Amino acid sequence: MQYYGAIEAGGTKFVCAIGDEALNVIERVSIPTTYPEETMTEVINFFKNYELKSIGIGSFGPIDINKESKTYGYITSTPKTAWKDFDFIGSVKEYFDVPIAFTTDVNASLYGEYQKGIAKNVDSAVYYTIGTGVGGGAMMNGRYIQGLSHPEMGHMSIKQHEDDDFEGNCPFHHTCLEGLASGPAIEKRAGIKAKDIEEQDKTWDMVAYYIAQAAYNTTLMLSPEKIIFGGGVMHQDHLLDKIHKQFEILNNGYLNLPPVETYIVKPSLNDDQGVIGCLGLAQSEYK
Amino acid sequence: MQYYGAIEAGGTKFVCAIGDEALNVIERVSIPTTYPEETMTEVINFFKNYELKSIGIGSFGPIDINKESKTYGYITSTPKTAWKDFDFIGSVKEYFDVPIAFTTDVNASLYGEYQKGIAKNVDSAVYYTIGTGVGGGAMMNGRYIQGLSHPEMGHMSIKQHEDDDFEGNCPFHHTCLEGLASGPAIEKRAGIKAKDIEEQDKTWDMVAYYIAQAAYNTTLMLSPEKIIFGGGVMHQDHLLDKIHKQFEILNNGYLNLPPVETYIVKPSLNDDQGVIGCLGLAQSEYK
Numbered sequence: 001m002q003y004y005g006a007i008e009a010g011g012t013k014f015v016c017a018i019g020d021e022a023l024n025v026i027e028r029v030s031i032p033t034t035y036p037e038e039t040m041t042e043v044i045n046f047f048k049n050y051e052l053k054s055i056g057i058g059s060f061g062p063i064d065i066n067k068e069s070k071t072y073g074y075i076t077s078t079p080k081t082a083w084k085d086f087d088f089i090g091s092v093k094e095y096f097d098v099p100i101a102f103t104t105d106v107n108a109s110l111y112g113e114y115q116k117g118i119a120k121n122v123d124s125a126v127y128y129t130i131g132t133g134v135g136g137g138a139m140m141n142g143r144y145i146q147g148l149s150h151p152e153m154g155h156m157s158i159k160q161h162e163d164d165d166f167e168g169n170c171p172f173h174h175t176c177l178e179g180l181a182s183g184p185a186i187e188k189r190a191g192i193k194a195k196d197i198e199e200q201d202k203t204w205d206m207v208a209y210y211i212a213q214a215a216y217n218t219t220l221m222l223s224p225e226k227i228i229f230g231g232g233v234m235h236q237d238h239l240l241d242k243i244h245k246q247f248e249i250l251n252n253g254y255l256n257l258p259p260v261e262t263y264i265v266k267p268s269l270n271d272d273q274g275v276i277g278c279l280g281l282a283q284s285e286y287k
Numbered sequence: 288m289q290y291y292g293a294i295e296a297g298g299t300k301f302v303c304a305i306g307d308e309a310l311n312v313i314e315r316v317s318i319p320t321t322y323p324e325e326t327m328t329e330v331i332n333f334f335k336n337y338e339l340k341s342i343g344i345g346s347f348g349p350i351d352i353n354k355e356s357k358t359y360g361y362i363t364s365t366p367k368t369a370w371k372d373f374d375f376i377g378s379v380k381e382y383f384d385v386p387i388a389f390t391t392d393v394n395a396s397l398y399g400e401y402q403k404g405i406a407k408n409v410d411s412a413v414y415y416t417i418g419t420g421v422g423g424g425a426m427m428n429g430r431y432i433q434g435l436s437h438p439e440m441g442h443m444s445i446k447q448h449e450d451d452d453f454e455g456n457c458p459f460h461h462t463c464l465e466g467l468a469s470g471p472a473i474e475k476r477a478g479i480k481a482k483d484i485e486e487q488d489k490t491w492d493m494v495a496y497y498i499a500q501a502a503y504n505t506t507l508m509l510s511p512e513k514i515i516f517g518g519g520v521m522h523q524d525h526l527l528d529k530i531h532k533q534f535e536i537l538n539n540g541y542l543n544l545p546p547v548e549t550y551i552v553k554p555s556l557n558d559d560q561g562v563i564g565c566l567g568l569a570q571s572e573y574k
Contacts, residue, residue, distance in 0.1 A: 143428075147509060148544070152542065156504050157503055159447065213444045222432060222438065223433055223437065253459070254439075258435070
């Protein structure tokens with residue numbers, strides 16, 4: 001029997017999976033992200049046991065998604081130096097001569113939710129990961145929003161909270177969304193682990209304010225039907241409610257939108273959205 | 288002979304035009320925006336002399352562009368009370384039973400530049416009008432970016448300049464892009480007419496900073512091939528250069544982009560982009 005292959009390539013680990021036509025995960029493996037030679041050897045060994053129709057890759061980035069480019073399928077200027085200029089598609093193609101879909105990790109997660117999750121019945125949706133970094137992807141009528149390159153929404157310019165004097169930790173933009181609201185930014189500001197910051201601490205009001213601005217600017221620019229926030233920071237259960245409240249304050253009645261609880265949501269696939277998305281992308285690429 | 292009709296409906300004036308297959312403007316008229324009955328009577332009288340294939344409307348807003356909606360083709364919650372809930376398509380259809388395209392004024396201008404102007408050979412472009420208000424539209428592979436509704440980019444949340452203590456003049460969001468950088472915001476801050484503010488005045492550095500943030504957030508969210516800034520405020524010849532400089536500072540080498548002079552540009556059709564866009568939309572609607 002033939003299967004689809006998924007590679008969800010994150011900065012900490014690669015999750016590889018085998019899936020069927022219904023995008024069910026049949027087998028999976030988690031491989032630490034070390035050096036390309038080492039990590040990719042394990043990736044190849046995992047897939048060797050199967051006959052694959054196609055493979056879908058969702059990768060940390062920045063990546064080159066321009067099919068006309070000489071470096072299409074590469075990870076480009078990542079701060080993870082071992083992976084800089086890594087020919088991702090090429091290194092897979094060497095062993096598996098099948099169609100390969102290639103996009104960002106966050107676009108893959110979005111596609112998972114779009115295929116089988118909370119964005120299943122909508123025409124347009126945006127997905128953010130708020131974690132070690134902040135990334136975003138958008139889809140409209142089944143196509144990714146992209147142009148010269150993929151979006152980099154995590155570096156959006158937003159207002160800093162009046163009580164926040166944190167200098168920001170983005171090396172390029174200091175107090176952009178990622179510089180103010182990523183996991184490392186939260187911990188650096190508070191001086192303790194995010195999980196140890198109390199629910200009532202004003203840190204969370206600041207973080208909610210930043211994420212709500214991201215949601216509001218997304219609404220103003222794309223007017224999607226759904227905005228999904230995933231990633232480690234969103235594992236704080238109280239945070240989504242705070243984001244909803246800040247979003248309503250920002251909108252101040254200007255736009256007539258769906259109820260905020262159904263509009264700004266968390267992913268619904270138990271952190272499987274990335275691999276399911278990669279399987280879905282593999283399936284589209286095959287067809 | 289049959290022609291295409293264009294209605295560029297602005298808050299101050301309506302420009303109506305007749306065009307041929309090559310989207311050349313054959314005749315035009317400018318009509319003050321007063322009350323629907325009065326203005327529309329003049330609009331209808333202008334078109335009565337021609338046999339029309341179809342009509343393209345680019346309207347001030349907000350407007351209802353959802354074809355499934357009962358109020359499709361209406362101007363909705365505009366502060367211009369006489370035009371609130373005005374059935375624009377219906378009032379034209381009553382006299383001309385031809386296909387009618389309906390979009391925002393800024394989307395029409397974008398389409399003009401996309402058809403015959405500075406965005407002619409690109410797959411994705413964004414157009415902002417910085418004038419009495421601030422509006423934006425985006426196109427990707429020949430389709431408008433929209434979802435629940437059309438974009439409202441003018442109300443984007445951005446950082447306020449450290450030397451700017453202006454309270455902003457957007458009734459909903461105070462210091463959003465429009466609240467800080469529209470024509471009225473510039474004049475209220477300076478206390479004099481925009482045309483009387485000297486080129487070296489720091490007002491323009493602030494305005495450039497705000498418009499550059501709009502451009503940068505647009506790049507991060509949509510990654511278009513071209514960003515176009517039109518509208519009255521952009522008639523200040525020195526401003527574009529200041530925006531370019533601020534944009535480079537904001538990017539700080541993070542994204543690899545085309546030269547800023549070819550990436551962030553002004554419209555190229557001598558303020559005809561709106562009517563040409565409406566003619567183009569009429570043509571697509573007919574086909």
